[in-house]
Amino acid sequence: MKELLHKLLFEDVDIPSMPEIATKILAALEDKHSSVHKIANLVLKDQSLTANILRIANTPYYQTGKHVTKINDAIMSLGMHNLIPLISIIMLRQQLMSKTIDNELLEHSCKVSIISSLLATEVDIKKEEALIAGLLHDVGILIIFFNAPSTYNALKLKVQTDKIAFVQAENEILGGDHCHIGSLLAKKWNFPPIYDYVIKHHHDTDVSEGKLTYEDKLCYLVRVADHIVFEAGIGIGQSYEKNLPRLLSVLRIGKETYDSAVGKIQEIDCIA
Numbered sequence: 134m135k136e137l138l139h140k141l142l143f144e145d146v147d148i149p150s151m152p153e154i155a156t157k158i159l160a161a162l163e164d165k166h167s168s169v170h171k172i173a174n175l176v177l178k179d180q181s182l183t184a185n186i187l188r189i190a191n192t193p194y195y196q197t198g199k200h201v202t203k204i205n206d207a208i209m210s211l212g213m214h215n216l217i218p219l220i221s222i223i224m225l226r227q228q229l230m231s232k233t234i235d236n237e238l239l240e241h242s243c244k245v246s247i248i249s250s251l252l253a254t255e256v257d258i259k260k261e262e263a264l265i266a267g268l269l270h271d272v273g274i275l276i277i278f279f280n281a282p283s284t285y286n287a288l289k290l291k292v293q294t295d296k297i298a299f300v301q302a303e304n305e306i307l308g309g310d311h312c313h314i315g316s317l318l319a320k321k322w323n324f325p326p327i328y329d330y331v332i333k334h335h336h337d338t339d340v341s342e343g344k345l346t347y348e349d350k351l352c353y354l355v356r357v358a359d360h361i362v363f364e365a366g367i368g369i370g371q372s373y374e375k376n377l378p379r380l381l382s383v384l385r386i387g388k389e390t391y392d393s394a395v396g397k398i399q400e401i402d403c404i405a
């Protein structure tokens with residue numbers, strides 16, 4: 134187990150490489166002189182990527198209000214800066230498509246992303262950033278699944294037997310967790326730092342006493358959404374959140390808003 138821990142937690146972890154077309158798009162996105170038109174032409178070279186970007190831009194949880202049919206419009210409404218993590222998650226899921234992915238895991242991330250985006254405007258967070266942060270927050274678990282399916286199954290069994298949080302089982306069995314592993318992926322795939330922050334800190338137990346930074350707020354928002362989704366029984370194991378009242382208080386999320394988000398969970402038609 135120690136060997137696996139080392140493999141998972143240190144630099145030799147087998148984090149999948151970015152497919153060639155995605156590498157080209159991401160390079161173009163990093164060039165500040167690239168136009169939407171240039172990015173759109175690159176995206177159009179990959180049919181599945183095009184379909185996925187259009188689908189995400191048309192989810193009711195994005196605020197556009199009109200049906201988007203052109204990739205240029207979809208890129209504009211999602212925001213160029215959000216394409217890096219979005220393309221990354223689409224590509225990662227395509228790479229994992231050949232394996233049988235645990236639906237429980239996908240549904241959990243999808244619902245956390247939607248609940249985060251529903252609550253985003255209440256806490257002055259951009260909806261699309263909340264959506265992406267929610268989609269990505271548990272990406273480290275996908276890496277464990279990808280690298281070591283038997284360890285993933287052992288963790289899942291421990292979580293169910295001991296009725297604990299997944300992150301607790303990871304720390305007991307591996308001595309490290311998916312937050313650290315996910316952060317390695319975020320760095321390797323050049324996610325904007327704000328998403329790396331959420332991936333790395335979404336199971337922290339403390340809540341800042343001082344003035345909140347934007348990234349703290351986004352991270353706390355995802356912690357709240359993660360808790361709501363676990364409490365609805367969607368996800369592997371239990372919520373690890375120990376500080377919910379304090380989180381709600383610093384985010385200024387009232388009981389009515391919180392209860393309304395809880396009430397919506399079952400009616401969310403997940404895109405996963």
Ligand SMILES: [Fe+2]
Binds near residue numbers: 335336
């Ligand atoms: Fe997590």
Ligand SMILES: [Fe+2]
Binds near residue numbers: 241245270359368
């Ligand atoms: Fe989660």
